[in-house]
Amino acid sequence: MSLNEEINKLKEKNGVAILAHYYVEGAVQDIADYVGDSYYLSKIATEIEQKTILFCGVKFMGESAKILNPEKHVIMVDELADCPMAHMIDAETIENIKAKYEDIAVVCYINSSAEIKAHSDVCVTSSNALKIVSKLPQKNILFIPDNHLGTYLSTKMENKNFVFHHGYCPVHQDIRKEDVARAKKEHPEAEVLAHPECSIDVLSLAHFVGSTSEIIDYATKSDGHSFVIATEDGVLHQLRGKNPNKIFYLVNEIQQCPGMKLNTLEKVYDILNSMENEMLLNEDLRRKAQIPLTKMHELAQ
Numbered sequence: 001m002s003l004n005e006e007i008n009k010l011k012e013k014n015g016v017a018i019l020a021h022y023y024v025e026g027a028v029q030d031i032a033d034y035v036g037d038s039y040y041l042s043k044i045a046t047e048i049e050q051k052t053i054l055f056c057g058v059k060f061m062g063e064s065a066k067i068l069n070p071e072k073h074v075i076m077v078d079e080l081a082d083c084p085m086a087h088m089i090d091a092e093t094i095e096n097i098k099a100k101y102e103d104i105a106v107v108c109y110i111n112s113s114a115e116i117k118a119h120s121d122v123c124v125t126s127s128n129a130l131k132i133v134s135k136l137p138q139k140n141i142l143f144i145p146d147n148h149l150g151t152y153l154s155t156k157m158e159n160k161n162f163v164f165h166h167g168y169c170p171v172h173q174d175i176r177k178e179d180v181a182r183a184k185k186e187h188p189e190a191e192v193l194a195h196p197e198c199s200i201d202v203l204s205l206a207h208f209v210g211s212t213s214e215i216i217d218y219a220t221k222s223d224g225h226s227f228v229i230a231t232e233d234g235v236l237h238q239l240r241g242k243n244p245n246k247i248f249y250l251v252n253e254i255q256q257c258p259g260m261k262l263n264t265l266e267k268v269y270d271i272l273n274s275m276e277n278e279m280l281l282n283e284d285l286r287r288k289a290q291i292p293l294t295k296m297h298e299l300a301q
């Protein structure tokens with residue numbers, strides 16, 4: 001039996017749904033039941049009937065699934081798979097900034113720990129942030145932890161006063177404007193598609209800015225023939241699979257998220273055998289972190 005067949009057999013036997021982000025390796029995306037961006041994955045986790053979710057992604061994704069579905073078992077493929085940005089601010093800093101404003105909403109990018117979420121008013125992802133922040137009544141927006149996404153949003157919403165934090169994604173921050181300019185020169189016919197975790201200098205050179213699934217949709221629907229991709233290289237699997245006649249270039253040779261790449265097919269098989277690495281959360285923390293995530297789902301409708 002092939003590894004894929006073994007995985008499917010174990011998945012059925014254990015009543016598991018496999019959820020995967022677009023940044024994990026292609027072979028893992030292919031065995032997943034659901035593949036998507038952060039918003040889609042947090043939503044689908046609330047809709048599936050299986051009692052156990054095997055998450056192929058990083059910790060904040062599995063944590064969000066557990067926060068929203070306390071009755072389900074959420075298992076991580078590798079418990080070391082984490083997003084550094086998720087830990088770039090702490091509760092004390094949030095409370096100190098909040099105390100300086102009377103009318104402020106703490107808007108927390110979903111790439112954050114449960115503790116950070118528990119001190120926030122609403123969560124957002126890159127695909128719904130604009131919609132959600134524009135619906136908030138508060139004038140002041142403390143946007144945490146990603147200063148690049150926050151800065152990008154602030155350019156679209158001049159009626160809000162953004163307060164930023166200095167968090168960032170190391171993978172997207174490594175995509176520099178000089179590299180994008182060079183890629184544009186090398187491929188003048190190509191459109192540049194960028195994730196909003198890139199710096200504002202990079203985004204100003206892009207033809208389209210969007211979440212991972214929005215980038216995939218844009219390229220798939222576009223009449224264009226070639227694209228420069230300014231995000232993690234895992235999206236190439238879907239981009240090339242859905243668009244065999246189009247050409248995709250990365251800005252740099254290496255655009256890889258170390259945490260995401262810890263999710264391998266062999267580990268998926270091992271975990272389905274052992275059913276270890278269960279995501280467990282303190283109930284008080286879970287309840288507090290559920291409030292901004294539920295608010296995100298309400299406002300994103």
Ligand code: 13P
Binds near residue numbers: 037169195210
């Ligand atoms: P998306 O929500 O666009 O999938 O982004 C998740 C992420 O971690 C980007 O680095």
Ligand code: SF4
Binds near residue numbers: 084260
């Ligand atoms: Fe975190 Fe960046 Fe990896 Fe996304 S690509 S999970 S933001 S480190």
